[in-house]
Amino acid sequence: MSAVDKLAEALRGNGLTEGGVRAMARAAVRPDDMRRRLADPAELRVQGGTLLIAETRLWSATVVPHPANPREYGHRQYALGAAGTQRPLLIEPRSAPYGTAELEMRAETPSRVAQRLEDAKSRLVRDNPLAQDIAVEGVLQPLTVVPLTAVHENGHPDCALLIAADGSSRISAVHELLGYEPSRIAYEWGADDRKLRGEISRWVRLVRKQGWPGLTEDERCKVRTLSVPARVVIGFRPNAQAGQAFHTAVRNFIGLTHIRPPRPYGPAVENEAKADAVLDSLAESGRSTMAHITEAEKHWFSGTISPEDVEAAGLSGELDIRAGEIVRSLLGGGVRTTRRVNEGIRSLTAKQRPKREERVDVAVELILRPVRTGLSDDVKFVRPRRAVLQRAYRLPEIEDLSADVQWEGAGADGRALKELRDAALAEADQGLGDSGRLGPAQTELAVKAAYHMAMAEPMALQREVFGGGEDEDDRVAATVLRAMLSRRRGILQAYEVVRAGRAGEDLREVDEGGNPLVTAEGRPRILTDALVRHTYSGGPVPLEDSRVGGKAASVSWACVRESVDRLRRDVDGMAGVPVEEGGPSFVAQEGWDPTQVKEVREALDRVSRRIAGWADRAEERAETVAAES
Incomplete structure (x- = not known):
């Protein structure tokens, strides 16, 4: 408290009001550090003047979001459109009448201010959710904090606040993690230093008692957010020519940060x-x-x-x-x-x-x-290839590739590539790929072939078609690769793609035996995306003559897996549709028609029960075989 008192005395020397002095002094995590920074404040130039700031750490329980946060402009209600004599919820903060670097805001009652703070927090948490990210490391970039006094027209004592002119979303996320209510910070802890110190002390005691290793992950997340880095505005030097008020300079700063950012x-x-x-x-x-x-x-x-x-x-x-x-x-x-x-x-x-x-x-x-x-400006070359590789390398089997198994390393010759091809053929003969999962050799060959197919001209693998007709192949690149590497011909094709790509040759289509195909004119058939998608359609009719038995069934199962993957992507796509540009998910906020949802769930449930029966039958067969042996 001695350090707090010394900081308060130094702040008074800066010409701040008593309310601003008290709010800043009690908020500082290290009052002595902040007091030293007052002697040489940093300068932050904005249109209309220069903000003088002291960079320090503040207790999260002393800072509230901007009660008139510009992020809410599209949702505000104004007096001119209000019915009858209804008054606006809150008016914009203005410069304090004392000529200091402080804001002032007038409201009818404390409840109006309290409600406004809660509404601001709720909307910021919903529209700009940062809590999960902040829980990992705490707040990393400093908030820009300005003192504000709430003046109540009903005669209630003024309330001195520290508001985040920039960083309202971050401080709201912190309050969400800690379970803080901005209204409580303003009117309960703001009026009683003992309650504020008690809230901070209970966490300090917990850490001292249990040590960091003894805390739960939830407790660690909260401890990380007990304080926040801040640039506290302690003064304002207007440009002589502009003559702008302090609140205008703050608004200009917010505009540069959010409306016209870099x-x-x-x-x-x-x-x-x-x-x-x-x-x-x-x-x-x-x-x-x-x-x-x-x-x-x-x-x-x-x-x-x-x-x-x-x-x-x-x-x-x-x-x-x-x-x-x-x-x-x-x-x-x-x-x-x-x-x-x-x-x-x-x-x-x-x-x-x-x-x-x-x-x-x-x-x-x-x-x-x-x-x-050398191709920095060739967007037409780089952009489509980036898109294809991003889709191709989302192949789930890649996650299973081991760092210890390397088919081709330094100085690898053609034999290593042939060994990779032969291993992939052996995996295909075992049914890998048809079961919905490629083997490691198939996967590695797919990764290398995808690179050359994307780099070729014309591209032998392209992104899926959006908005095409029913006959358009809208499979993603990863799905096409799986269908291709599930077939012996596709493995031989992938081998030829890698061989030709390394030799700088055109990519050519091969037949069932891996031999180059030629056109009626005797020219090699250049491999294209259309040829690849047509040949490895992933449909129920395989390249080989397999219409009955396990081979044919495994091909059909691959189609089932592809349909499930597509359903999952479609659900994710629907969940990603926003209410408005940059807004939250429509279905997360509004939901969807229960009757339609029930119909889809019942259909999925029937399919689930049916294929679960297949698994049960397989287990019974395995138990019978084991008993007989």
């Missing part, structure tokens, strides 16, 4: 940045974990190594082998790899659970680095 990097650049962070994570060894890739592999994957140095390091110069190793290292290896890759993504985005699609996009961006060199 131009976004774009997905490709963002994935590039994530890729470097992921490689750093994979190349680092922890106290209990070994590095996932070597330093040489890190430079190989990042593309920051010359072809001569690649050979000297004992790595492969074939770009499809590099693509395969990137895919294996970033997407294969199961949960352990996923955790390491997610750590790298979180270091830039603070996302708690990055999706698999995001990891795939990062891997593809690394794969494209040497391809893009």
